[in-house]
Amino acid sequence: MSLIKHILCAVDYSNTSSYAFEYAYDTAIVRNANLTVIHVANTHEEMSAVSFKQIEEELGNWVEERNPNKIVIKQDILFGIPYVEILQSIEDLKPDLVVLGNKGHNIHEHFFIGHVAEKVLNKTDLPVLLIKAPVEKKA
Secondary structure (H helix, E strand, O other): OOOOOEEEEEOOOOHHHHHHHHHHHHHHHHHOOEEEEEEEEOOOOOOOHHHHHHHHHHHHHHHHHOOOOOOOEEEEEEEOOHHHHHHHHHHHHOOOEEEEEOOOOOHHHOOOOOHHHHHHHHHOOOOEEEEOOOOOOOO
16 A cells, blocks of 8 residues: 655645645545645736735635634645646645546646646656545436
């Protein structure tokens, strides 16, 4: 059985990424693994310190709301193309497991399993867990 000691979870604040975070969080607790959460923000030619602080606070608040056990969660804000930054984080951090939502915010990326998830899945040899948000059943 493989050891999972470090989990990387990328989030975009969508409903699907909330479920992905839950899986990563629960797995980190059960496996006593480290958890790193990253968010790839839109790039702007001039990013002010105030804007960065707001983005940083947004991620911190988002994670805090979903951390009832108050485990240590490393957080990082990245800027650029989401799949490129996620792949770079995989290379830099060398996690044992990557957890992603299968579809995120971008409406143009809602085909098949999602553009970002598909790119990451196809360009890494690490295990990637794709999480799908539950579909509400019609009455």
